Amino acid sequence: MKILVLxxxxxxxxYQFLNMETExxxxxxxxxxxxxxxxxxxxxxxxxxEVKEVNSILDHTTAIKRMLAALxxxxxxxxxxxxEINAVGHRVVHGGEAFSGSVMVNDEVKQTLRALFDLAPLxxxxxxxxxxxxxxxxxxxxxxxxxxTAFHATMPRTxxxxxxxxxxxxxxxxxxxxxxxxxxxxxxERAAALIDKPADQLKLITCHLGNGSSVAAVVGGKSVDTSMxxxxxxxxxxxxxxxxxDPGAIFYIMAREELSMSEMNSMLNKHSGMRGVxxxxxxxRQIEEEMAKGEPRATETFEMAEYRLRKYIxxxxxxxxxxxxxxxxxxxxxxxxxxxGAVCEHLTYLGVELDEGINNTRSKQERLISKPTSKVQVWVxxxxxxxxxxxxxxxxxxxxxx
Amino acid sequence: MSVxxxxxVGTGQMGRGxxxxxxxxxxxxxxxxxxxxELEHARQCLDKALQHQIDxxxxxxxxxxxxxxRITFTTDLTKLVEAxxxxxxxxxxxxxxxxxxxTLDQICQKDVILASNTSTLSITEMAAATYxxxxxxxxxxxxxxxxxxxxEVVRGLKTANETVAEVMALVQQLDRTxxxxxxxxxxxxxxxxxxxxxxxxxxxxxxxxxxxxxDTAMRLGYEMARGPxxxxxxxxxxxxxxxxxxxxxxxxxxxxxxxxxxRKLVRxxxxxxxxxxxxxxxxxxxxxxxxxxxVR
Numbered sequence: 001m002k003i004l005v006l007x008x009x010x011x012x013x014x015y016q017f018l019n020m021e022t023e024x025x026x027x028x029x030x031x032x033x034x035x036x037x038x039x040x041x042x043x044x045x046x047x048x049x050e051v052k053e054v055n056s057i058l059d060h061t062t063a064i065k066r067m068l069a070a071l072x073x074x075x076x077x078x079x080x081x082x083x084e085i086n087a088v089g090h091r092v093v094h095g096g097e098a099f100s101g102s103v104m105v106n107d108e109v110k111q112t113l114r115a116l117f118d119l120a121p122l123x124x125x126x127x128x129x130x131x132x133x134x135x136x137x138x139x140x141x142x143x144x145x146x147x148x149t150a151f152h153a154t155m156p157r158t159x160x161x162x163x164x165x166x167x168x169x170x171x172x173x174x175x176x177x178x179x180x181x182x183x184x185x186x187x188x189e190r191a192a193a194l195i196d197k198p199a200d201q202l203k204l205i206t207c208h209l210g211n212g213s214s215v216a217a218v219v220g221g222k223s224v225d226t227s228m229x230x231x232x233x234x235x236x237x238x239x240x241x242x243x244x245x246d247p248g249a250i251f252y253i254m255a256r257e258e259l260s261m262s263e264m265n266s267m268l269n270k271h272s273g274m275r276g277v278x279x280x281x282x283x284x285r286q287i288e289e290e291m292a293k294g295e296p297r298a299t300e301t302f303e304m305a306e307y308r309l310r311k312y313i314x315x316x317x318x319x320x321x322x323x324x325x326x327x328x329x330x331x332x333x334x335x336x337x338x339x340x341g342a343v344c345e346h347l348t349y350l351g352v353e354l355d356e357g358i359n360n361t362r363s364k365q366e367r368l369i370s371k372p373t374s375k376v377q378v379w380v381x382x383x384x385x386x387x388x389x390x391x392x393x394x395x396x397x398x399x400x401x402x
Numbered sequence: 403m404s405v406x407x408x409x410x411v412g413t414g415q416m417g418r419g420x421x422x423x424x425x426x427x428x429x430x431x432x433x434x435x436x437x438x439x440e441l442e443h444a445r446q447c448l449d450k451a452l453q454h455q456i457d458x459x460x461x462x463x464x465x466x467x468x469x470x471x472r473i474t475f476t477t478d479l480t481k482l483v484e485a486x487x488x489x490x491x492x493x494x495x496x497x498x499x500x501x502x503x504x505t506l507d508q509i510c511q512k513d514v515i516l517a518s519n520t521s522t523l524s525i526t527e528m529a530a531a532t533y534x535x536x537x538x539x540x541x542x543x544x545x546x547x548x549x550x551x552x553x554e555v556v557r558g559l560k561t562a563n564e565t566v567a568e569v570m571a572l573v574q575q576l577d578r579t580x581x582x583x584x585x586x587x588x589x590x591x592x593x594x595x596x597x598x599x600x601x602x603x604x605x606x607x608x609x610x611x612x613x614x615x616x617d618t619a620m621r622l623g624y625e626m627a628r629g630p631x632x633x634x635x636x637x638x639x640x641x642x643x644x645x646x647x648x649x650x651x652x653x654x655x656x657x658x659x660x661x662x663x664x665r666k667l668v669r670x671x672x673x674x675x676x677x678x679x680x681x682x683x684x685x686x687x688x689x690x691x692x693x694x695x696x697v698r
Contacts, residue, residue, distance in 0.1 A: 011428070035406065035428065058406065240462075259458060260549075267459035 001397070002026070002084055003390045004138075006064075007091040008130025010122070011035050013063045016386040017071060017078065017085075020394045023387060026078040027071060031063040041066055049076035060126075060133035068137060087142040088134045089393030091182070091385065092127040094120035095147030097173060102150065102392035104400065105131055105143040113145070119173070142400060144393040151181030154222040159319075162230070176234070178226035180208040180330075183383040184216040185223075187329045190366065190381050192221060195325055203320045205313050208383065209339070210330035211282075213238050215309065217316035225319055227312050233268055236312065237305040239282030242272035244308070277301045284332045284339070306342045313343065317350055325377040326352070334382050335362075340369065344378055351375025405572055406430060409485030409510070411502065412492030413444035415638060415676055416519055419547030420491050422451055425472040426461070426548070427576050432485055433475050441475040448473065451548075454687060482509050487572065489541060491519040493641055499523060500531040507532035515565055517541040521592040522648035525558035525585050536562035539569055540583075544591050545637050554589045555580045587652040588645070595633065596646050596658060602630040603661030606681075613681045632690070635680035639664060639673045 001021065007014040013031040018024065029043040029051075039057035044050045051070060057063050068082050079085070090105070096116045103109055113128050131143055152160075160176040161169060168174040184206045191206075192199040204218040213236040216226040227235025227243075237243045254264050275282030278301035280290055290298035317323040326347075328340055337360045344354040353374035358367060363380075370378040408424050410417050413435035421431045421444075435441040452466040461469070474481075482488055488510055490502060499518065506516050514537070518528055521542045529538035540556025553573045557566060566582065573580040583589045588596065602616050611619065617629020626633075634642050642664060649658035667673070667680060674680035675688050683691040 036430075059404075257458070260460075263458045263460045266461065270462050270465075271459050 010126040043070040064137040089389040093123035100153035102146040146389040151185040152178030152223045159225040176229035182385040187381040188218040208330040209332035215312045329383040405486040409482040409488035417491040431473040504531045535560035631681040635674035
């Protein structure tokens with residue numbers, strides 16, 4: 001079975017095409033600046049041909065058609081006809097309370113997705129646009145939606161409710177949803193397979209650290225808490241997002257700076273986090289570079305981000321009454337030995353013993369970076385959200401056939 | 403039909419404000435001005451306005467660059483052949499407007515909607531100058547363009563229902579609420595704000611209260627974002643004067659007769675926030691100066 005995985009942003013489209021018999025990636029790519037005359041189309045066959053073109057691509061349907069043309073190109077394509085695509089899996093950011101797992105897309109699902117626009121105004125509308133465009137460009141193929149929030153649907157009420165008037169939850173569904181679910185799910189499943197302990201008792205803390213970052217507490221394969229909440233703004237210090245702060249500060253700033261709601265929202269999402277504190281960059285690599293040069297603001301920013309992350313790990317160890325393994329993933333989690341080292345250095349009370357040598361060795365592999373004697377294992381597991389989406393799609397399509 | 407490129411004729415406060423709004427919502431803009439100097443001035447003003455947004459944390463440097471890159475500046479009206487929707491946004495007399503619509507009708511592709519931002523001139527009259535009167539409509543944005551969330555969508559006599567529906571949808575894409583109105587000088591917003599400004603001028607002239615206090619009373623008393631006199635300064639007193647004169651001419655009612663103080667300020671060149679002084683004083687960034695300057 002061959003499955004196409006799509007991740008649609010408002011002006012971008014990320015795709016991966018997989019052969020699910022072998023779970024091998026046949027082709028990947030990215031379309032940027034959709035809607036413009038100078039849209040960028042990229043296509044790559046792993047270990048093979050790369051294509052990059054600048055062309056007019058005015059909507060997502062055209063972008064998908066362009067991608068299909070590449071996939072079926074006699075010169076560098078990997079299939080001879082679009083009909084060889086068996087199904088399409090879509091990444092959808094917000095599933096609200098309606099979706100606790102992946103679903104086959106039908107009219108009712110699309111209707112519900114529209115109803116969820118208010119909860120994720122930046123992400124869900126382009127996700128639906130992608131679904132409609134794929135239906136248009138590859139008609140008659142099953143489409144599956146895989147939600148970023150779904151893995152956290154198992155959170156108990158004690159972790160997902162906010163201490164607000166209960167009417168806010170009943171009326172507006174204001175609660176914690178959590179994000180990066182597909183990634184937390186993938187790495188926690190991988191860890192369960194790698195760790196020699198019964199999976200149903202395993203207590204894991206998964207740290208997805210990238211442009212946006214979140215931590216999850218996973219017991220027996222189920223998410224019981226996560227640091228992102230109603231929106232992806234809560235929790236850790238991120239590239240440009242503030243993470244946790246006293247809501248009282250927001251009203252004070254709005255009054256003092258005479259800001260509107262949308263300006264305040266933009267400050268917290270785009271001008272804060274590591275970018276805001278350091279004044280240098282929201283990119284951890286650049287922060288680390290400046291830190292190496294002895295720039296004190298970079299050092300302070302790094303330490304703040306590390307401290308916040310460590311607090312969450314401590315909190316989740318307490319929440320689960322113990323932890324068997326800590327897993328790092330995402331761009332920063334997979335590549336920043338400095339951050340992993342700094343976090344683990346202060347977790348000795350949990351019995352964490354880091355193997356400095358392995359931690360400092362760069363690799364793209366899944367790897368145990370704690371010592372054999374460490375009471376808590378520490379892993380680096382590269383995430384693979386596309387594979388999870390493709391697997392879920394395959395499973396639902398197979399059920400359809402039964 | 404889906405709109406991707408907006409054509410905007412006019413580089414004044416109106417044209418610039420709407421261009422900034424439209425480009426920030428992801429549309430491309432072709433902005434047509436009369437001279438290169440005028441366009442350069444518009445570009446600088448837009449740059450400044452966006453910088454102001456950055457200072458208010460509303461956008462990032464990268465977003466500013468993207469927004470500016472979406473706007474092209476030209477003196478060549480025929481460039482509007484590329485546009486999917488054309489908005490005329492400058493203060494002019496009806497004869498000039500009719501001439502412009504006649505020209506636009508020849509340049510623009512045949513199903514393109516031609517819209518005017520006027521609040522006081524006749525859409526029907528402009529439409530009559532074209533061969534597409536069903537595709538001509540009024541689309542009245544209210545200052546400050548990047549903040550105000552309403553657009554009056556105005557039917558001329560022959561405007562087609564589909565045209566109205568398309569423009570209502572387009573307005574929604576800008577995160578604005580469309581209010582449907584029938585052609586009538588001043589529609590809702592202008593017809594109601596002009597008498598309020600005029601009456602505020604009368605209160606000022608009679609010495610009942612200072613400009614500052616008139617605005618404070620109305621701001622706090624009726625939860626307005628700004629008082630009537632600052633509102634007038636923000637619209638531009640020249641524009642307010644023209645609006646009042648046109649309402650007066652149309653309806654013949656004294657309540658619309660422009661207040662003498664309005665005329666006096668315009669004659670003195672104190673035309674509001676744009677010029678640095680109107681009823682109040684403003685710094686080059688358009689902020690109210692903290693001390694003094696208010697007309698007494």
